[in-house]
Amino acid sequence: MSNPVERWNSVSKGLHWLFVILLLSVWGAVELHEFYERGDPMRGWFMQLHFSLGVGVLMLLALRLYWRARHKRPQIEGKKWQKALSSLTHGGLYLLILAMPVSGIVMRQLFGRDTEFFGLFAVPNLFAKNPDLGKQIAFLHKDVMWPALLVLVGLHIAAALWHHFIVRDNTLTRMLPQR
Template sequence: MTAVPRYSTPAIVLHWLVALLIFVAFPLGLYMADLPLSPTKLKLVSYHKWIGVTVAMLAALRLVWRLTHEAPPLPAAITGWERRLSAVTHGLLYVLILVIPVSGWLMSSAKGVQTVWFGVLPLPDLIGKDKALGEQLGELHEALNYTMLALVVLHVAGALKHHFIERQPFLQRMSLRG
């Protein structure tokens, strides 16, 4: 049996940790957005921000790791268009994983609500208070999140297609169990 080329353990851990945090932050953002202003909503917004800042930091670390460590080669059976689609999808996911938290931070800054990581570390406002800009940034933040959702669905569907339909060892590439 041939060994499956796998990502490194740090890459795998960062991948799944970032994915888990996003899978918590996205539905939390949807849920809290329509809540009336209350102590509960403020608490949930804080949790959402904490997750977002953490995602941004882990994503930056993940990007540095990825730029300094080669990904395992794709199986030879992957066609040229699939390779290009994979590269574009992964590139856009990296961009969005970094840009979405920044867009949320910009939105909070424009709305005049400081981001305080884990309630302990106040982060500087990135821009001055501007209610209209805050609303526009909120719309941008939402659009970016839905774009990422579409890309995540494409990413997962591709991995499952290759693994279950084409019987290529895609899931093992990102598994801690070799």
């Protein structure tokens, strides 16, 4: 039988916190574009940043899932229902972190627009222009998946804080950088 892992390895921790920074940046870019009028170059710059960071989320997610599959991770602490809820929340987070950028890319393609990654390359177009379908994907992206992602992130944070301050176990500290 293999030895249990007590803490997350440093790469897993780094990828977790890089995701936090990247997701906050994606959100910040789309929010900041609202401060500029249509036609203002800064509005377009922030949207391009949003799209590039979204593609970056996909690339980081691929790396994170690969790393997660190849390395041991600590056991989830808590009662059976807590472990089930934790697994469900993490699964939902991974699903939405995948679905958000994919739906954003598909939406742009359906509106006949390219999606570039910091001007280095464009995501290949797989869909013909179809603005009506694009509007439906936009609704899912902005009005269904985004609020769902916020709920799951909030639940994830609340659970970490609950474990740390109420239960007083090491769930949160296992993901923090070592002192």
